[in-house]
Amino acid sequence: MTGIGGRLFDIGHMDAIAAGNSPMHRLDPRAKLTATLAFIVAVVSFDKYAISALIPFFIFPIAQISLGGLPAGYLFKKVILVSPFAVLIGIFNPMLDREVLLQIGSFHVSGGWVSFCSILVRFFLTVTAALTLIASTGFHAVCVALVKIGVPRPFVVQLMFLYRYLFVLTDEAARMVRAVSLKTFNGGVRFKTFASMTGHLLLRTLDRAQRIHMAMRCRGFDGRIRVLRSMEVGWSGAMFVVCWSVLFLIFRIYNIPKIIGGIITGFF
Amino acid sequence: MSHHIVEVEDLHYTYPDGTAGLNGMSFRILHGESVALVGANGAGKSTLLLHLNGYLSPGRGKVRIGDHPLSPKNLKIIRRTVGMVFQDPDDQLFMPTVFDDVAFGPLNLGLAEKDVEEIVQKSLEIVGVADLKKRPPYKLSGGEKRSVAIATVLAMSPDILVMDEPTASLDPRSRSRLIALLKTFHHTKIIATHDLDMAMEMCERTIVLHQGKITADGPTLKIFQDETLLAQSGLEKPLKMQGCPICNP
Incomplete structure (x- = not known):
């Protein structure tokens, strides 16, 4: 019977993780919340076929997890647990959108598959970001931060x-x-x-x-x-928000992987 | 000190579905008294308690807390005077941490933040769980939850404590600790309970309820010795008053 009570909702474990004491944990919850919101807005604002431009965004959850010493495996499992929702949302795209976007030899990739992948990547990014926020801050502190920023x-x-x-x-x-x-x-x-x-x-x-x-x-x-x-508003919090927001803006405007790809292919 | 008096006069209450809850009850509890409300399941104990803090309003009859008759106008002051400890602490501890929970009442009373912190600390110290301040309530044991629930009520500095089954679902050690704690309080206490041994230890007066009516009201010891009365009200003698089955088979 651990099915319901034990595994699915052991969110209490998140509180234990959030009680840690790393630079990530000590940061002002409002700063983390604002940066995470900026991150989510940036990620979902891409057009529906974007995949490569989303890749640089992985740096945000990775940085948080490594700075906060959060258990990556545990968070990953939680993300997988809710992934069926994302899959359900995107699963019909390949059937509805059959326009060929990419051709590798005789292999055609339709727009539907590309947008489906895009949905999965976005889902993965946003949910991981939200979970790392809670794991490094604690649910209650996130709630208080929500009040403080005017929700x-x-x-x-x-x-x-x-x-x-x-x-x-x-x-x-x-x-x-x-x-x-x-x-x-x-x-x-x-x-x-x-x-x-x-x-x-x-x-x-x-x-x-x-x-x-x-x-x-x-x-x-x-x-x-x-x-x-x-x-209290501290310098560390303000810097955290500003630096990440600027980075997200750059990622949003420039397709970094494409630029790097261009440089590499130009080089050879 | 008339403000610690609880007076109930010809109280009737019928639930919206037609079940009779209370069928004409009258009593008067004086300042500093410790009174046990006993009775079988469905005798009307909880219904009566809900009238004492104005959650239910009488169908007929009167409730008076101190100088204030129970009326919508007086609800605020009555709820401050009467501190209610619920049967299930999970209902009473609804905030994310123990501290927030105990601070909930004082903050609603509009006290200054500094005073609130002091009050919370003091209330938790009285019940002996000051070290749990930062813990979320769902992680506490049954005994700890009960102590914190009492602290949340103490933080409102009530004059009258009303408790619904305070010893229910506690292990023996937690139970005796709770009884020892409650004995140190000088409030007027009204305790609804099935734990007759506790009633005997804590309350000098007992009111016996049966089918929404008072069947007896008097000194605890005298009532618990009256086996016919107890049997008629669906009760049994407290274990302490029953002979030891091993020594005197």
Whole structure:
């Protein structure tokens, strides 16, 4: 039964990683957040057939992982875990877009395959960047940084609650799955059982939400979550944002691999 | 000090689905008293507690906390006066770290940041878990969660503590530690519980509930000796008062 409770949602491990003390960890969360947002915007702003121009962007997650001493293998596994979403988004491109973009001998590569690859590369870059951000900062600090840079509080509060109760919810779901599997002898859960389980989980969640709301009201909640935490703007943070943003801009404007390729082929 | 008094008069409550919760209850709890609310499952303990902090409003009858009758206008002050410790600490610890959780109430009260830090530290020290300050609540043990939940309530400096099954799902050691801790509090305490041994140790007065009504209200020892009354209310004598099966078979 480690399926749900154990492997998929061991996000708690991320907090343990985020408690480290490297130059990356010590950096102002707002700086990391802003740089990551700039990175994501730059990566997704390319046109749909871009692949080579995206390659230089790998330097950002690689730099973060090596500077922060983050476990690359663990993060990679997490990225692979969510990759089906990206694959689903792009899987029909090769069928819809059959225009030949590239020809190597008798081998034709259609535009669909190129854009599919582009989607995968972008997915890989952005998700890795987001995960390294959380792994070097901690989810909560990211939330506080979101508030500080002006993201509306209701969104951030939603995120905080999602993170807090994800563990409780998965626990509850795992217990339910265990209870069902102990009473299921022919293996597998029937659709009807599954539907009723999800329904129950929803009802329990609503109940819990009501109790949490009550607990919050008891302690004077008035719709505004106040968090005590000051963040100081430091030189290191500002430099971090500026340097990376400039680099992203250069990568965005110039296709570095193409230029390097041009230089090399010109040379020979 | 009339503001520590809890007064309930002819309290009725019916749930929206038609289930009767409370069928006419009256009592008066004085300043500094420690009162156990006991009764079988579904006797109305939790429903009663939810009235004491104004989460449910009476169908009929009156609730009065200190000088303030329960009304929407007084809710804020009543919720500050009555600190409620919920049965499931997971419901009560909703912030990302223990510190934020304990600071939640004081910050909502509009206290200065420096004072809040002090209050948080003090509240955590009282319950003996100051070292957990930076931990996320989901990583704590059951006993630790309970202690932090109590700290979150203490941080609001309530006059009256209302607790729903404080010893439920605690291991024996954590349970006795909690009882020792609660004994040090000088608040007016109202404790709904199935743990009659704890009730005997902590509360000089006991109110027995059965089907939404009070069947007895008096000194704890006297009530727990009345076997017919306990049986009628779906209860049994506390283990401490039952003979030892090994010494006296």
